[in-house]
Amino acid sequence: MRGIIGRVLGGTVLAAALAVLLAVVARPAGAAEQRPLVVGMELAYPPFEMTDKAGNPAGVSVDLAHELGKALGRKVVIQNIAFDGLIPALKTGKIDLIISSMTATAERAKSIDFSDPYLNTGLCLLVKKDSPVKTIADLDQPGRTVAVKKGTTGHTYASKQIRKARLLVLDKEAAAVLEVVQGKADAFIYDQMSTYQNWQKNPTTTRAILEPFQKESWAVGIRKGNDDLRLKVNAFLKDFRRRGGFEKLGDKYLKEQKDAFRKLGYPFYL
Missing domain, CATH: 3.40.190.10 (Periplasmic binding protein-like II)
Structure with missing residues (x-):
């Protein structure tokens, strides 16, 4: 009886190992790109970065991050990090990007890269x-x-x-x-x-x-030397603006402010 069980279990293990091997061989060359895209932001700056009534990340930057994830074919994970901790988190690899209403400055550009500006x-x-x-x-x-x-x-x-x-x-x-x-x-x-x-x-x-x-101007923060991701982010931002994405975000979260700024004679920046 023990010998039969051993052969059955052995066959099961062999089949499982073969399945894993085939999965590895069949994995696309770019499969590493399918890991989650971890985006850092401080969820304390409504309506750009905030939480909804259920405590979930919400706001302009959150929607923008998820739209970017769709374009890249990657699930997005939002990490809530104090603003002055975002750049250290990016540099150490804790996050992949910063989308947190961050101004692209010459000083910050010494330690991280930035996408093209998306907001003035x-x-x-x-x-x-x-x-x-x-x-x-x-x-x-x-x-x-x-x-x-x-x-x-x-x-x-x-x-x-x-x-x-x-x-x-x-x-x-x-x-x-x-x-x-x-x-x-x-x-x-x-x-x-x-x-x-x-x-x-x-x-x-x-x-x-x-x-x-x-x-x-605000831009997406990217780790130094990650030119492939920077180019992809820039392509997304250009296409998203062309499709009216930023205009829709403005209407969704900032309709009152848009109207008020126009009445006051100031250009609305989104």
Whole structure:
């Protein structure tokens, strides 16, 4: 009896091993490309990067990442990472791409590569309602306090250009806005869309100076030397724009803001 079982089990094992071998031989040469595409973003920047009511990743960047995954034939996995940890995560291989409303700067380009720009924006100011400040130059005065979010281009700009005012570096956008709302900071340096939204949330205590004093563009962050992926991302972005993809994302998530920016005379950047 034992000999029969042994022959049966032996045959089963042999058949299983043969099946695995055939699967390996039959695997396409580019099968490694089918592994998940891991995209890093900080899910704390609505409506671009956020979570829905069920706690799932949502927003413009999330939709964009999934559309990119479809174009590349790869499942997308979103990793929620603090903004100032995104570049280290990319460099160490924890993630494959950064799609997190990240401005492509010369400083960042020293350590990572960027795709072609997919969105144009700029730095502007959220100030106290009764503030006499009209420009960034008015802000850099003794006795004034400027809030910035750590790791952003606003932080970088202020670190280099704000000489006379006190610089207040905070980890969260909401904390910086609160400083202005409570009158503890004279202004918060951030991008146009967020500044507009924060002004709308706090119309009695703040006002927005939406004219950008530094123009910027957002791009996808890619690990240095990964030219094949960079070219594929660029091809996708070009085709996605041609097909009206960005226009649809704007209508889905930013319809009110699009209309408001046009009324205010500012070009909508998506």
